[in-house]
Amino acid sequence: SDNKIMAVDAKVTIDDNALYRHPDIAALRDVSEEDPTEVEAGEFDLNYVKLDGNVGCMVNGAGLAMATMDIIKLSGGSPANFLDVGGTADARRVEQAFRIILKDPHVKAILVNIFGGIVRCDRVAQGIVDAYNNIGEIGVPIIVRLQGTNAVEAKEIIDKSGLKVLSAIQLDEAAQRVKEVLA
Template sequence: MKIHEYQAKEILKKYSVPVQDGIPVKNMAEFDKALAELQARGINQFVVKSQIHAGGRGKGKIYDVRNRENLLLEGGVKFTTLPEKATEYAEKILGNILVTHQTGPEGKIVKTIFLAEGLDYKKELYLGILLDRSVSKNVIMVSTEGGVEIEKVAEETPEKIIKEWIDPSVGLQNYQARKLAFALGLQGEAFKSFIPFIKNLYRAYEETDASLLEINPLIITNDDRVVALDAKMNFDDNALFRHPEIYAYRDLDEEDPLEIEASKYNLNYIKLDGNVGCMVNGAGLAMATMDIIKLAGGEPANFLDVGGGANKETVANGFKIILSDPNVRAILINIFGGIVRCDRVAQGVIDAAKEMAVKVPIVVRLEGTNAKEAADLLAASDLHFEVAKSLKEAAEKVTSVLRN
């Protein structure tokens, strides 16, 4: 699960991590109150930050929601020392469309902005924490190239990314915190401030079951304070039951409607850009199915794992989700019968296809327990399924159907 920058900063504050002060705003009435509140705190520099679940906000473009051709503003993050200018930026950003390199050309409507204090600083740095699955350890990555996408740094100057792996049995040690501070070239008060900063940040990452915590940029202010100027946090969905206060941050407006619908039925679904709907049991088999569709010349429209207990109900819900995508022109069902019997899945496919009056071609490949009985059921039905014996044959049949 992803959350917004202002929400991540609310969490980090609880762990004594210094962050940029600010107030989230959803309409202009709230903006006027927030502006007055920040001025009352002695703040006289302002940053108006768009809040969407995508990177590159500062380099994005704001378009009029009523006329997509009308460019209102260059950049979704704007700095000013003038209150009236901050108001002007907010009016142009709120309720309009922000397009960045991560949103795609359709962009996202900005429904919340973060009115934050403008800080003077002398250095921008990068800091990220995530799980390195190859060694089963969390890794802290730092770089002197703050304010730049880490992917670009990794591609162009990988030597500028310094990594420190954390042994889960002992946690982050003081010598590792110092090592990271030296790697960033910190000295004096900035060096001293960084040690508690990174230790508190790592504690926040671990205790919230985060899967990613990224500070970009991490700044060194003119008076040598270490402050998180931006913050991005993602969380392990499987651990959210332990954190209802974090789950409450979920913003459904930022998620794909089909993915939200699939989650209601405990289906693992991710929408893609192709035209072949995929229904598979098991994440690994689903990935392999998408790969072989691509090799056969097709384009998968989705990742859909219906789980190990596929039955009529899960198949029907799978059809419902897949067919909600207008780009789907054919469906490939690929089930391996281990826990579940293939004949039961086949009957579920037949019943669901009849009830939902599925109009697009369906290619079915069932292998494993009672696969022969399943094939007989499909052949005896009055529905026109294309039945395949191998995954390669299934992919070739579904792409052939698309070409006809």
């Protein structure tokens, strides 16, 4: 030792949202090192993180995701994932989100909690109905809470769809429905 400091290893973390600006760095990505379901979700611009619980979560926005996971815990469930559909919760993205959540055999219910600020709730509701019809029998209860622009119309679309989907207006009502379906 000659009393010099030497770096023998390094770790670099890259923001996935910035990769499009750095194709040279993106080319170095090794998806075999990543969770395959998370990679698949990323292909549809869905932000997905698997957790160990029994209630699938589909939300728009990280803050709402955290509140949703908290309310699931308070209702006696445990979040099975963090899945953020972002600001464009159209039928295609909602369908892919359902398919990704349903890959987890531990999921016993799905809570969809969307705030319609940019995205209209009636469009999300129609996306949920279309996605459900495209997938076929989903096999687990789905609780949907849509708040914001056109929320009343959205609840009407869900309620009149004839599908096995429970709608809720308030977050505590959604939590109660989660508790009921898990009982």
